[in-house]
Amino acid sequence: MxxxxxxxxxxxxxxxxxxxxxxxxxxxxxxxxxxxxxxxxxxxxxxxxxxxxxxxxxxxxxxxxxxxxxxxxxxxxxxxxxxxxxxxxxxxxxxxxxxxxxxxxxxxxxxxxxxxxxxxxxxxxxxxxxxxxxxxxxxxxxxxxxxxxxxxxxxxxxxxxxxxxxxxxxxxxxxxxxxxxxxxxxxxxxxxxxxxxxxxxxxxxxxxxxxxxxxxxxxxxxxxRSEPLVPVGRRAQYRRVVELGFGGVGGSLSASLSREFPAGRVVDALRSAGVDTGAPVGLVRPDQWVEVFLALSGPGRTGSRRGRRG
Missing domain, CATH: 3.40.50.150 (Vaccinia Virus protein VP39)
Structure with a gap:
């Protein structure tokens, strides 16, 4: 010690x-x-x-x-x-x-x-x-x-x-x-x-x-938590997605995330987590945030709009 x-x-x-x-x-x-x-x-x-x-x-x-x-x-x-x-x-x-x-x-x-x-x-x-x-x-x-x-x-x-x-x-x-x-x-x-x-x-x-x-x-x-809901190695990626969501100006989580991710993917991710597409950011539960993140960044997913540029 x-x-x-x-x-x-x-x-x-x-x-x-x-x-x-x-x-x-x-x-x-x-x-x-x-x-x-x-x-x-x-x-x-x-x-x-x-x-x-x-x-x-x-x-x-x-x-x-x-x-x-x-x-x-x-x-x-x-x-x-x-x-x-x-x-x-x-x-x-x-x-x-x-x-x-x-x-x-x-x-x-x-x-x-x-x-x-x-x-x-x-x-x-x-x-x-x-x-x-x-x-x-x-x-x-x-x-x-x-x-x-x-x-x-x-x-x-x-x-x-x-x-x-x-x-x-x-x-x-x-x-x-x-x-x-x-x-x-x-x-x-x-x-x-x-x-x-x-x-x-x-x-x-x-x-x-x-x-x-x-x-x-x-x-x-x-x-x-004895078992993290998101791997520690993806902490920075999770943080970036959450800050993107909270960084919108007076809109829904869908609108905030769609600034970087394709709108169709965002809608699918929200639906899979049980989040209404018009839900304000603050009303989305933390466990739903985790599901949205995993759906947006899981295996087989293409990168964000920013990641595909260039």
Missing amino acids: LPVHVSPPPRRQNGPRVARHSRRTPAHRDPTHRDGGPGRDGGRPNNRRRLSQNFLADPGTARWVVRLAEVTADDLVVEVGPGEGAITRFLAPAARRVIAHELDPRLAERLADRYRDPAKGVRVVHGDFIRSRPPREPFSVVGNIPYSRTSDIVRWCLEAPMLTSAVLVTQLEYARKRTGAYGRWSLVTVLTWPWWSWRLAGRVDRNRFRPVPRVDAGVLVLGR
């Missing part, structure tokens, strides 16, 4: 050692993310707003989150934003090892003090989670994450080669949009669907957090 990239850990007098991320470690960045957006704290201009901290105050919810992660005694778990340790309390006895990343220095120190005994199997790292390097062995991610950092954290998870699953407590609206709860599907979900499943496991009432945020939370579950 490659350890998280840290500088020499500081020591407080007569206190626990807390690992700290190196500032030189590159961050995973989401160009659509805005740091100044509303956090979980209802707009109070204080340190909690800067860190977007809302602590899970209900043990039953924390236990449920860990149960969703299906942690076993053989598992390595990376926890994002443990805060006061509400979820850590249930992760520690269930997992082989827990690496807990906490941005708030005071909370990191307190948690390290609580788990100073190596036998408890918890290592506390003070620093920004998205600046950490993922483990080089199979691991899962669990966390009550800051709403303002959701895009960055999800991207980190999707890019981690050895991640098997992630259970994230995040803003309910985000989880709904990513899992098609409104009948519409986002680009990021469709792009990753052949390799990752997305599921909204449930809703968490805002009153189970302290301080109480302005909105309810949702538990988002990401799972790496």
Whole structure:
């Protein structure tokens, strides 16, 4: 296992050692993310707003989150934003090892003090989670994450080669949009669907957090597929087709794809996937996207219009 990239850990007098991320470690960045957006704290201009901290105050919810992660005694778990340790309390006895990343220095120190005994199997790292390097062995991610950092954290998870699953407590609206709860599907979900499943496991009432945020939370579950729906070697080709579909201006998926593929082939591909030829892009389910892609690019198919030019 490659350890998280840290500088020499500081020591407080007569206190626990807390690992700290190196500032030189590159961050995973989401160009659509805005740091100044509303956090979980209802707009109070204080340190909690800067860190977007809302602590899970209900043990039953924390236990449920860990149960969703299906942690076993053989598992390595990376926890994002443990805060006061509400979820850590249930992760520690269930997992082989827990690496807990906490941005708030005071909370990191307190948690390290609580788990100073190596036998408890918890290592506390003070620093920004998205600046950490993922483990080089199979691991899962669990966390009550800051709403303002959701895009960055999800991207980190999707890019981690050895991640098997992630259970994230995040803003309910985000989880709904990513899992098609409104009948519409986002680009990021469709792009990753052949390799990752997305599921909204449930809703968490805002009153189970302290301080109480302005909105309810949702538990988002990401799972790496044991058998990809599209071969990894065709990832770039799949991405190009999906981006072509989402890149149309106010039209149907058929119109978007017909800019590059012959119209007859597009109609046949949509019909084979059960998609109406006039369906807007956002209403096409991720599993239908996979069928459309395979129909357009399967064995025996000729290339796109662009590919035949010249």
